[in-house]
Amino acid sequence: MNIAKQFKSRLASTGCFDAGKTVIVAVSTGVDSMLLLTLMEQLPDSVRPKLVVAHVNHQLRAQSRVEEQFIREYCSKHQIQLAVTRWSVEEHPQTGIEAAARQFRYDFFADVMRKYHAEILLTAHHADDQAETVLMKLVRGGQLSQLEGILPEQPFENGLLIRPLLPFSKQAIRAYAETSHLQWYEDETNQVDDIFRNRIRHQLMPALKQENPAFLKHVQNYSTQLIAALQLANERTVELLTQIRRDDESYSVSLWQGLTAVQKRAVLSMIFQDAELPVTDSYLDETSQLLNNQKKPTAELNLAASKHLEKAYDRFSIKSELKVPPFSQPADRIVVISNQWVQLSRGLQARLVPVKTVNKNAAGHMLLQLQPFEMPLRVRTAQPNDRIKLVGGGHKTIRRILIDHKIPVSKRQQQSVVVTANGEVLWLIGLQRSARDYTEPNYELVLKQSD
Known part of the structure; x- marks a missing residue:
């Protein structure tokens, strides 16, 4: 069975092609893509979709202009819709040119699919491409999943990217193209061994094929x-x-x-x-x-x-990376002034008021016994080495308290403390109060959510 018959059989098995669909064919004017385009044109009317050729002039070689003109004339003669773009020389990067060119190409292919409401993109990757890709990944190293190589089809844009020539070797493609008298252009950069893929292609692949003529088939099976x-x-x-x-x-x-x-x-x-x-x-x-x-x-x-x-x-x-909500003013300068509501972080307000009757501490309230030299109170960000007085004497660091309360590391920098003018920590807000003597409170610190 020759390539044309195998190609038709392969496309028929996918069930993705019929005369009512539009298919984008990526054509570089090389032998592989010109054969792919020709085989699509030769499909029976019942399964041949509307074809749109997508061609990218990367402007990396002088011959690129000739190739662009050739595909324009070819599509005009064969009455095929053509979409062409050029990669501006100003956009060419100093390094990573191959990856950047590929990204530009596939971005363009996606644009063409959207423009023509196509659900299928065809590229002309073949069995040699597959083997080269696997060898390159083996040499470079990485994850096992990367050794999948080139997939026969995969999701792309709003549809599928299909590679119908993947079972065929470069030798078989070229032989069929020559027999069919196709016209194509050779990319001279494919012959230069300063590119890793080219060294694989010219130095390793021939030796492996000579070692075992079924090498390409085995790579495909694996x-x-x-x-x-x-x-x-x-x-x-x-x-x-x-x-x-x-x-x-x-x-x-x-x-x-x-x-x-x-x-x-x-x-x-x-x-x-x-x-x-x-x-x-x-x-x-x-x-x-x-x-x-x-x-x-x-x-x-x-x-x-x-x-x-x-x-x-x-x-x-x-x-x-967590962004801790900033205080409306620097944390160590938020001063709680008697009888005035002061805006804190995360939507809280604080006010210090004199008390006339003693009530038990409630949530959001703290009874205090303060001396004039301890005023004014301040609210600032808690520091790991801040210490709070414990019942029965002794102190515990803020770091230890946060660990005991199982506060995640990412939230520890969001905790606030109330301190006196001389730096004594009175309250780790929402978690723990100081156990200093408050038997005769003269102030009440009130916290509430902003209105």
């Missing part, structure tokens, strides 16, 4: 098996993730610790992926050490993209 195995592993990881997830989008440390070593790593990898973080061995190792460390019930681990992993007793989660 890729297919790996895709299936990873899909199964992914489904199981989702189940495990659901089991350890809490209602507040955090995860249970103890339930995670109950997983096997392999399961732990898979779950953490998925959590990182969901948080759009890089999945690296160092991140996985550091996170595992932190979650397994019984001596650190609370801790944080800085990650990429201004995100961090927060461990708070039996919970852990990925969070963005």
Whole structure:
């Protein structure tokens, strides 16, 4: 069976093509994409969709102008809709030109799909591309999922990106193109070995094919098996993730610790992926050490993209860098003046009033016995080494109190204290009052939410 018959059979098996649809074909004018376009044109009327050719002139070579003019004339002659764009020379980066060019191309393809309401994009990747990609990833290292290589189809924009030439070798494509007398253009940069892919193509691939003529087929088979195995592993990881997830989008440390070593790593990898973080061995190792460390019930681990992993007793989660709401004025200058409401942080107000009758402390109220030299009171951000007097004597640091109350690390910098003029801490707001003698209170400190 020649390429044309296999191609038609392959497209028929997808069930994605019919005369009522519009399909975008990415065409560079190289032999692969010109064959792809030709094969699409030769489909029977019943399954041949409306074709739109998408061509990008990267303006990286002098020949690019010739190729653009060629595809314009070709599409005009064959009555095919054409969409062309040029990558401005001013936008070419000094480094990473290949990745930037690819990003520009696929952004353009997405725009064309939206413009023509197309649900399918076709590219001309073939079996040699697949093998080259797998070899490059093996050399560079990374996660196992990256060895999937080039997928036969995958979601893209509002539809699918399909690669119908993936089963065919470059040799078979070129032979069929020559037999069919197709016209195409060679990219001379493909012959230069200063590009990693080209060195793989020219130096490794021929030796591997000579070692085993079925090399390309074997890579394709391994890729297919790996895709299936990873899909199964992914489904199981989702189940495990659901089991350890809490209602507040955090995860249970103890339930995670109950997983096997392999399961732990898979779950953490998925959590990182969901948080759009890089999945690296160092991140996985550091996170595992932190979650397994019984001596650190609370801790944080800085990650990429201004995100961090927060461990708070039996919970852990990925969070963005927290922005603590600023005080309306510097924290150490918020002075509580007798009989006046003063605005604090997070929507709180405070007022100090003389008392005539002694009432038991209520929520938001604190009875105080103050001397003139202790005035005025101030409200400021709590510091870890601040100390509060305890019942029966002695003191306890704010840090220890926050740990005892199981306040997460990310929220500790949001705590406020009331201090006297000489710096004695009277109240860790909302958590603990000083046990100094208030048997004859002369003031009441009142906190309330702003109106």
